[in-house]
Structure formats: structure tokens, C-alpha cells
Amino acid sequence: MIFTDPRAQDLFGDFPDSDLKKFLEFNKLNPHIREQFDLWTLKRIAEGRKRYGARKIYEEMRWDTRATQKGQVFKMNDRFIGIIARLFIYNHQQYEGFFEFRVIRSKGIPSEEERRRAEDGSYVH
Numbered sequence: 001m002i003f004t005d006p007r008a009q010d011l012f013g014d015f016p017d018s019d020l021k022k023f024l025e026f027n028k029l030n031p032h033i034r035e036q037f038d039l040w041t042l043k044r045i046a047e048g049r050k051r052y053g054a055r056k057i058y059e060e061m062r063w064d065t066r067a068t069q070k071g072q073v074f075k076m077n078d079r080f081i082g083i084i085a086r087l088f089i090y091n092h093q094q095y096e097g098f099f100e101f102r103v104i105r106s107k108g109i110p111s112e113e114e115r116r117r118a119e120d121g122s123y124v125h
Contacts, residue, residue: 002021002024007090015082015083019079019083022077022080023080023084034084034087037058037061037084038092041088042092049098053099054084054085057085082101082102085101086101
């Protein structure tokens with residue numbers, strides 16, 4: 001595990017180290033992407049939203065021409081969305097619960113929502 005802080009382990013523990021390392025390298029080269037994600041998230045919070053989708057913020061950023069990656073059109077690996085959202089919550093603890101986090105599927109462990117739906121019969125693949 002890359003992170004030794006127990007709180008970070010709780011947030012990032014489901015991600016393979018390889019994904020975390022790739023994100024950290026991406027973030028080192030493109031810190032403005034994470035900064036933009038934070039600004040977009042804080043904007044949604046200021047609008048009065050109690051919950052919002054990290055993927056929605058990602059898509060909004062993609063379509064905004066100000067978010068660029070090393071002078072190119074904005075691109076970010078989809079696998080980073082969960083990491084960048086968790087990093088936001090790690091840095092802004094007061095907004096815990098703004099994003100809903102699911103267990104990473106590659107681990108083969110269903111999310112709490114998937115378990116609930118499976119129990120009540122409403123889960124559809």
C-alpha cells in the first residue's frame with residue numbers, strides 16, 4: 001500500500017498500487033487537473049448541492065476548454081476519477097459524503113449498494 005496513513009488507507013485501499021502510482025505520476029505532471037477538479041467540486045458545493053457525481057465533474061471538465069493537459073486537450077484515465085474524488089475528500093474532510101464511493105470492481109468485492117440490491121432482489125447485471 002502506497003499510503004501509510006490509516007485514513008488514506010480507508011479511502012484508497014481498494015485501488016491497486018499500480019493505479020495509484022500512475023495517478024501520482026499523472027498528478028505530478030498535471031497538478032492543475034486536480035486543482036480544477038477541486039474548484040469544480042467546491043463550486044457544486046457552493047451551489048448548495050449535498051451530493052454530486054465525480055464522473056459528472058470529470059465530464060464537465062472534459063468539455064471545458066480551460067482544463068488542459070500539458071497544452072493538449074484534457075484527457076484523464078477514467079480509472080483516476082475515483083482516486084481524484086477520494087483525494088478531494090482526503091483534503092477536505094468536512095465534505096465527506098459528497099461523493100458516493102464504491103468498492104473497486106477489479107477486487108471482486110461488491111459495493112454496499114450492490115449487496116443491498118442483491119439481498120432485496122433488485123440487483124440487475
